[in-house]
Amino acid sequence: MADCQCLPKCPFFNDRMKNMPSMANVYKKNYCRGNNSECARFMIFKAFGSDKVPITLFPNMVDEAKRIIAKG
Numbered sequence: 001m002a003d004c005q006c007l008p009k010c011p012f013f014n015d016r017m018k019n020m021p022s023m024a025n026v027y028k029k030n031y032c033r034g035n036n037s038e039c040a041r042f043m044i045f046k047a048f049g050s051d052k053v054p055i056t057l058f059p060n061m062v063d064e065a066k067r068i069i070a071k072g
Contacts, residue, residue, distance in 0.1 A: 006041070006045055010032075030060075040065035042059075054068075
């Protein structure tokens with residue numbers, strides 16, 4: 001599978017995770033370079049656009065993403 005289209009500009013990795021490269025690489029492997037449809041951030045991006053993705057949302061916070069999407 002190809003890298004997530006959001007990865008090059010993802011503020012989560014480019015800003016929030018810059019001081020934790022090892023942890024960032026684990027997330028990238030599991031979500032950005034794997035099945036990005038399981039990424040909470042990608043779910044919000046697809047539903048509402050990049051400007052609606054909370055900066056505090058981690059890729060593994062799928063339940064929170066589903067709650068945000070359900071609220072509309």
